[in-house]
Amino acid sequence: MSDLPLTRAPAHLRQGSSIGQPVTRHDGPLKVTGAARYAADHHPAGMLHAALAVSSIARGRVSFLDLPAALAHPGVVAVMTPANRPALAEDPDAKTHPFMFRMDVLQNDRVRYANQPIAVVIAESLEAATEGAALLAPRYEAEAAQADLAAAEVFTPPAVGPGHPAAMAHGDTAAGLAAAARRISVTYETPAQYHNAMEPHAIVAAWDGDRLAIDTPTQGLAMLRGRLAGLFGLPAENIRIRSPFLGGGFGSKGLASGPLVLGILAARLVGRPVKLVLRREQMFGPVGHRAPTRQTLELGTDADGALTALRHHTLTATSAFDDFIEPASNASHALYASPAIATSHAAVRLDTGTPMFMRAPGEAPGSIALESAMDEMAEVCGMDPLEFRLKNYAETEPMSGKPFSSKALRECYAQGAARFGWAGRPRAPRQMRDAAGLLVGWGMGTAIFPALMFQGEARATIRRDGSGMVEIAASDMGQGAWTALAQIAADSLGLDPARLDFRSGSSDLPDGGIAGGSAHTATAGAAIHAAGAETIARLAALATADGRSPLYGAGNAGVIARDGRLFRRDDENRSESYADILARAGLAEIAGAGSGAMEPAAQAGYAMHAHGAVFAEVKVDPALGQIRATRLVGAFAAGRIINPRLVRSQYYGGMIWGVSFALHERAVLDKRSGRVINANLADYHVPVNADIPALEAMLVEEHDPHVNALGIKGVGEIAITGSAGAVANAVWHATGYRPRHFPITPDHLLGAPG
Amino acid sequence: MNRFEYVRPATIAEAVAAAGAPGAAYLGAGTNLVDLMKLGVLRPQRLVDVRRIAGLDRIEALADGGMRIGAAVRNADLAQDADFAGRFPAVAEALLAGASAQIRNAATVGGNLMQRTRCAYFHDLASACNKRAPGSGCAARGGETRQHAVLGWSAHCIATHPSDFCVPLAALDAVVEIAGSGGMREAPLAEFHCLPGDQPARESMLAPGELIVALRLPAAAAGFAAHARYLKLRERTSFAFAVVSAAAALRLADGRVTEARIALGGVAARPWRARAAEALLAGAAADDAAFRRAADAALTEARPSGDNAAKIELARRIVRRALLLAASGTPARRPALPASPFAAPEDGDAAHV
Known part of the structure; x- marks a missing residue:
């Protein structure tokens, strides 16, 4: 019945009032009262605690562990090492698809990065396990570690990000640069960053024969279950993963990680449930990070400020044993019009954990470099930065030539600039001071993020009492996905949200796809939308074929679902409740399934991106160089907005990440040892509230008829892009110092005229 | 554990x-x-x-005009004590510039004096550290040293003392009251912390078992209340240790400095009292030129311990600025962002960060 006309009717025909409402989070009361049970809050009977022992060298092998000392400590039950670790069905170093990464699960005594797990101590208490791990007092055969982006041997990777080409080009950039009236060539450096979700990676694992139950925060229930099924040689249905709440993920909880697998192995070893929670410092190694980059941009323009060429080259780092190449140069693919664009990547191998997807992978470091370079080019051209960007506005996607499915970037520029008060900004730097004598600068950046979709499934049910249930293994990372998806679900079944039972966060539900790539609402939402449509269509078929129904003979196209009833479209006086339809049919419930994925034809025909414009004000102490981002205004267009309150919150989070990127975040790697020496939240800075005194996110209207049935683009990552560059450009405007090393710190500004 | x-x-x-x-x-x-x-x-x-311990949590005004603060008084309580903050505003400002509200609500005065360096190599058991494991060496030397000492360091240790609170205390001649098995003794705070020399593991004058029971601020220190500031440069607006900081306190008469007190934070293993700079200012005009000379004098002996030469210039600049701020007068209301260059006095007094 999936071909019934109703399923192809415009989405609004089945929408009640839920989509578009600024509903507060369903999980909010649970979280503020502490009632929400995160993974590590579970304590099954007989549970033991596991603590990791991790390597303090970055390369070499473990030559000694004092097992007797650890085992003799009161409360210690077992120590898992390569010698006694239960077998896996699959080599953890195997790699059969781009979303599969090598992990360290005690397969041998090699050490390939600092903080790599080298043993697991399992004990009756966390304290005993922790002390047991300390008592192992490992010794090593250490080898010289390579930790310097500038010193390691450079290679050209076969692919970047999740399987994208390492180099792409259109037009002749050499000719474009040669013909340019003005040109710049500038290099920017960004540091390694770590996700640092508030909730550390955690797992509670319990075996029952060959069945495995785990509680762990994950951004991708089905993908994790599939990976674990492979590693443990189990049918996927033998594994049940619960992940109702995540205390942040940012990409580091997207894929199976070594510590998570070690928790399961530990439970196997001791035959009891085991809990393993990473310490903060242990998150700097085995669970991914954003790699450092050195990016060189070459831009040329004609005499009028139109780009003639844009080259973007990135040198970045991956680990010594696996490949994830931060696709930073690709930030230049879709934003500014240029007759010639060339992007390329090179990489070195460092003795670190493997870098990983981190919120706006590629886009975040790529954007700060591109937006800085655009600002530098505007300066060279003697143009206002916004005027320069409008001059190079892309009417079609520059690399592909495809039309945009929708693009309200002009409106973002206009609304953001008006709200911020951009007009009248002096073009030269160091022109503005506040009453206290602080330098004031204004900068801007353009935000862009692709509108992606993965594959997701959902099931929708209408019950005898007229209530609904929607089931999907979706992930709520704290951003409110459950709330937004429940809004879509309520509308998909024509029900008041209070009449809807929304079930999510468990792997035994239909696969909702991974919560990443800013694609979760679109993917899971499309699946829910389709499942609801299927269910309503089945219900409508029952009613319209039943001579006792007031809807008899209406034809499916003539029925609208709303408020728990089906109405004849041409005569709304004729309607019947869901409950009555099911009762007469003698059915306890009626269900339908649906899936969500990118439409290949739409993808082939259109370039799909969300856009935005971010305007930043910074104040800088002229002598001391202390910087504060005093005001940010972002205006974003991302298709249909399901829940403006949650979307605004996502934009705030992204903009704060942008401030963090520009001014705060940096993993400090000791190049001698390969160790991150600020692996704690006191020394690894992210902004505090006092760093973000004023923040505004504007939702710019945008209707996208192509991107998916609901017109949803993604909002989870876009606001980092644009924001980081806007802050950097504002620092230049305040001081005349052009930031090219991030984060910008007071010592950088010492050379600026005081 | x-x-x-x-x-x-x-x-x-x-x-x-x-x-x-x-x-x-x-x-x-x-x-x-x-x-x-x-x-x-x-x-x-x-x-x-x-x-x-009974009595350790008391803040007492002394008959001579000084104040005595029990070692177990919490940082937040001391900073919010109106009498104390009125007499020693730079100390209150420094207290509120440290850590976060949550930590200040718990942390104690005695503990603040005894806090350990933030040197990453001290914290890292796999690194050589003469403070943690005497004789093992100093991994900080040749390592990541942006935050390390530029004054008073030795080949054996380049760590800094991280306290904000101790900086104005050193400037204001605070006295530490110490109990030991042999009874009570006293020590000037400015000399309480040891420079590393060849024994960086010895961090203070305390002998094993000795206990800080109180701090005393002398009556003379209250004489600077009208012109006393603490200023802190940090890499985020709150909840960050100082890159460099300075306490400046002045007594002024007819546009001239009658007495100056200067100490620096984040530059050495102890809060660094800059006596030469103070001497230079005594009797000088309270103007920027004099403050610039004093700042130069405060850093005369500074030298980088690694890749941290920028700290010397930043320290110079913060001393000069702290002196300028002190000369312009202690704000009537505590700045919303205590000790921050962004703290315009008219911002109000909500010390919430």
């Missing part, structure tokens, strides 16, 4: 007796000690909790 003994003495004498045993450590709020125990950096055998 290893197993340890926990004792809670009721009197100073009991505490000193309990802490005389090898491996004993005094516990205040534990905001630093417990962190270091979790990391395995410190492994005390016995914790002597001094928070229940």
Whole structure:
């Protein structure tokens, strides 16, 4: 019945009032009262605690562990090492698809990065396990570690990000640069960053024969279950993963990680449930990070400020044993019009954990470099930065030539600039001071993020009492996905949200796809939308074929679902409740399934991106160089907005990440040892509230008829892009110092005229 | 964390007796000690909790105009004590510039003096550190040294003392009251912390078992109340240790400095009293030129201990600025962002960060 006309009717025909409402989070009361049970809050009977022992060298092998000392400590039950670790069905170093990464699960005594797990101590208490791990007092055969982006041997990777080409080009950039009236060539450096979700990676694992139950925060229930099924040689249905709440993920909880697998192995070893929670410092190694980059941009323009060429080259780092190449140069693919664009990547191998997807992978470091370079080019051209960007506005996607499915970037520029008060900004730097004598600068950046979709499934049910249930293994990372998806679900079944039972966060539900790539609402939402449509269509078929129904003979196209009833479209006086339809049919419930994925034809025909414009004000102490981002205004267009309150919150989070990127975040790697020496939240800075005194996110209207049935683009990552560059450009405007090393710190500004 | 003994003495004498045993450590709020125990950096055998000792939580105005602060007084309570903040505004400002509200609500005055360096190599058990493991070497040298010392360091140790609170205390001639098995003694705060020399593990004048029972601010220190500031440069607006900081306190008459007090933070293993700079200002015009000369004098002996030459210039600039701010007068209302260059006095007094 999936071909019934109703399923192809415009989405609004089945929408009640839920989509578009600024509903507060369903999980909010649970979280503020502490009632929400995160993974590590579970304590099954007989549970033991596991603590990791991790390597303090970055390369070499473990030559000694004092097992007797650890085992003799009161409360210690077992120590898992390569010698006694239960077998896996699959080599953890195997790699059969781009979303599969090598992990360290005690397969041998090699050490390939600092903080790599080298043993697991399992004990009756966390304290005993922790002390047991300390008592192992490992010794090593250490080898010289390579930790310097500038010193390691450079290679050209076969692919970047999740399987994208390492180099792409259109037009002749050499000719474009040669013909340019003005040109710049500038290099920017960004540091390694770590996700640092508030909730550390955690797992509670319990075996029952060959069945495995785990509680762990994950951004991708089905993908994790599939990976674990492979590693443990189990049918996927033998594994049940619960992940109702995540205390942040940012990409580091997207894929199976070594510590998570070690928790399961530990439970196997001791035959009891085991809990393993990473310490903060242990998150700097085995669970991914954003790699450092050195990016060189070459831009040329004609005499009028139109780009003639844009080259973007990135040198970045991956680990010594696996490949994830931060696709930073690709930030230049879709934003500014240029007759010639060339992007390329090179990489070195460092003795670190493997870098990983981190919120706006590629886009975040790529954007700060591109937006800085655009600002530098505007300066060279003697143009206002916004005027320069409008001059190079892309009417079609520059690399592909495809039309945009929708693009309200002009409106973002206009609304953001008006709200911020951009007009009248002096073009030269160091022109503005506040009453206290602080330098004031204004900068801007353009935000862009692709509108992606993965594959997701959902099931929708209408019950005898007229209530609904929607089931999907979706992930709520704290951003409110459950709330937004429940809004879509309520509308998909024509029900008041209070009449809807929304079930999510468990792997035994239909696969909702991974919560990443800013694609979760679109993917899971499309699946829910389709499942609801299927269910309503089945219900409508029952009613319209039943001579006792007031809807008899209406034809499916003539029925609208709303408020728990089906109405004849041409005569709304004729309607019947869901409950009555099911009762007469003698059915306890009626269900339908649906899936969500990118439409290949739409993808082939259109370039799909969300856009935005971010305007930043910074104040800088002229002598001391202390910087504060005093005001940010972002205006974003991302298709249909399901829940403006949650979307605004996502934009705030992204903009704060942008401030963090520009001014705060940096993993400090000791190049001698390969160790991150600020692996704690006191020394690894992210902004505090006092760093973000004023923040505004504007939702710019945008209707996208192509991107998916609901017109949803993604909002989870876009606001980092644009924001980081806007802050950097504002620092230049305040001081005349052009930031090219991030984060910008007071010592950088010492050379600026005081 | 290893197993340890926990004792809670009721009197100073009991505490000193309990802490005389090898491996004993005094516990205040534990905001630093417990962190270091979790990391395995410190492994005390016995914790002597001094928070229940009667009288240690008192803030007393002394008959001579000075004040005496018990070692267990919490940072937040002291900063919000109107009498104290009125007499020693730079000290209150420094207290509120440290850590976060949550930590200030727990941390104690005595513990603040005894907090350990933030040197990453001290915190890292796999790194050589002469402070943690005497004779093992100093991994900080040749390492990541942006935050390390530029004054008073030695080849054996380049760590800094991280306290904000101690900086104005050193400037204002605060006195530390110390109890030991032999009775009470006193020490000037400016000399309380040891420079590393060839014994960086010795961080203070305390002998094993000795307990800080109180701090005393002399009456003379209140004479600077009208012109006293603490200024802190940091890499985020709150909850960050100082890159460099400075306390400046002046007594002015007819546009001239009659007496100056200057100390720097984040530059050495102790809060760094800049006596030469103070001497230069005595009798000088209270103007920018004089403050610039004083700032230069304060850093005359500074030299980088690694890739941190920028700190010397930043320290110079912050001394000059702190002097300028002090000369312009202690704000009537505490700045919303205490000790921040962004704290315009008219911002109000909500010290919430």
